[in-house]
Amino acid sequence: MPTKQPDNEHTAQSLLADIHAVANQRDRDAFSRLYDHFSPRIRSFSLKAMPGANLVADEIVQEVMIKLWQKAATYNPNTAALSTWIFSMARNARIDYQRKHGRHLSDIDPETIFSDLEDESADPFLSAQAKNSQQVIQQGLKALPSDQTQVLAKIYLEGKSHQEASEELGLPLGTVKSRVRLALQRLSVLIKK
Amino acid sequence: MILHHPSTEMLAEYASGALPMSHNLCVATHLEHCPTCQHEYARLNQVGAALFDSLAADSGTPNPDEQALKDRIFQQLDSVAPIAVSAKPASTQNGIPKALRQWIPENYDQLSWFRLTPAFRLVTLLKDRDGAQIALSRVKPGGRMGHHRHTGTELTVVLKGAFSDDSGLYKKGDFVVRDARHRHRPVVTRDAECICLMVTAAPIQFTGRLTRWLNPLLRWQHG
Numbered sequence: 001m002p003t004k005q006p007d008n009e010h011t012a013q014s015l016l017a018d019i020h021a022v023a024n025q026r027d028r029d030a031f032s033r034l035y036d037h038f039s040p041r042i043r044s045f046s047l048k049a050m051p052g053a054n055l056v057a058d059e060i061v062q063e064v065m066i067k068l069w070q071k072a073a074t075y076n077p078n079t080a081a082l083s084t085w086i087f088s089m090a091r092n093a094r095i096d097y098q099r100k101h102g103r104h105l106s107d108i109d110p111e112t113i114f115s116d117l118e119d120e121s122a123d124p125f126l127s128a129q130a131k132n133s134q135q136v137i138q139q140g141l142k143a144l145p146s147d148q149t150q151v152l153a154k155i156y157l158e159g160k161s162h163q164e165a166s167e168e169l170g171l172p173l174g175t176v177k178s179r180v181r182l183a184l185q186r187l188s189v190l191i192k193k
Numbered sequence: 194m195i196l197h198h199p200s201t202e203m204l205a206e207y208a209s210g211a212l213p214m215s216h217n218l219c220v221a222t223h224l225e226h227c228p229t230c231q232h233e234y235a236r237l238n239q240v241g242a243a244l245f246d247s248l249a250a251d252s253g254t255p256n257p258d259e260q261a262l263k264d265r266i267f268q269q270l271d272s273v274a275p276i277a278v279s280a281k282p283a284s285t286q287n288g289i290p291k292a293l294r295q296w297i298p299e300n301y302d303q304l305s306w307f308r309l310t311p312a313f314r315l316v317t318l319l320k321d322r323d324g325a326q327i328a329l330s331r332v333k334p335g336g337r338m339g340h341h342r343h344t345g346t347e348l349t350v351v352l353k354g355a356f357s358d359d360s361g362l363y364k365k366g367d368f369v370v371r372d373a374r375h376r377h378r379p380v381v382t383r384d385a386e387c388i389c390l391m392v393t394a395a396p397i398q399f400t401g402r403l404t405r406w407l408n409p410l411l412r413w414q415h416g
Contacts, residue, residue: 023275026275028267028270031270032263032267035263035266037249039259039262039263040248040249041245041246041248041249044248044249045245045248048248058258058262061262061266062262062265062266065266066266066269066270066273069270069273069275070273070274070275070276071275071276072275073275073276073277074276074277080235080238081239081242083242083243083245083246084238084239084241084242086242086245087238087241087242087245087246088238088241088242090245091208091209091210091241092210094210095210095214095217098210099214104212104213104214104323105321105322105323106213106214106215106321106322106323106325107319107321107322108214108215108217108218108319108321109295110214110217112291112292112294112295113214113217113218113221113292114217114221130235130239133235133236133239134239134243137236137239137240137243138243141240141243141244141247152240152244153244155205155206155209155211156208156209156240156241156244156245157244157245157248159209159210159211160211161206161211161212162202162206164211177202180201180202180205181201184201184205184237184240187236187240188236189233189236189237189239189240190201190233191229191232191233191236192198192201192229192230192233
């Protein structure tokens, strides 16, 4: 749909203005708009991995949104898109919950393992590349065959390993691996052979 | 030049949060040394973000208490102090990867190394709650580690120096996965000592005639 793209672009721009307003003026209206945009996604992301766990989803929404309020000034639009920044915070919050309460019990704090995106240097060449690869990925995802999207969703949204995805989809592990690899090739994610 | 990387599957599971924390630790340590994998990881995060973004349309589970949650979060905003941009610490400090600095704040010498043979020392950094053993090995130049077998998957990241075994030569930053069937005998190159991060599901087992006596000692130290 030709009208879809400018729309998305518009949303991205206004969210970017909102995060700056939060960073610089502690603007609560801007925060409220960011909340309305991201909280349903964070909530759904949490429920995908832990179906039915509504209180946990609330906890993760709260954790990520408070962090966004707190760390807005550290967000650097040149290193990552806002949605990438929020995605990585939501993933870390989900890992943190799971390592304390069940799957993958661990005493290691994910904060020390997943270096914050804002720490990375803002190389203008790399940031141009990042914007470019992001467009390729967004466009490419829509064009992927559904069997490839299905395994990517298992892995990213449900946080499943390739092994678990293979068991739940009733597919051989080799098939899951090759679908993921094909999808990532199409999205130009793979750099190494 | 790093030649041995984590597989694409492992990097994708790192980006999506599906790996055990001890494996995340190894991948993060490798990433600090490897611009190629950093780059690939950044793109894998973009894939995650694009899928995450698409969630709104199908979030068919509206939260009945949505407004109450939002109000609760807004009430907390005043009590949360903003965090400004922090000065970026050097990514490696005395050669200690950032991911390991919680156990090794200054240098490798400060750790209580346990001497297993004159050439080979070991220190456990953490026995994790899921049973994973996170340890460092330290072998003198030209030293051998002894024939050993893994009881589960073993991940190794070279932090300093280099070693070789029957499958190849591994240098600083290289990432090696060995599974339970693997029985190998690493030898450290003669020019420098070699320090590796090793993560195993259970203690390693020595299989050589002369080193077998080390097993109970290792279990005591490591288990």
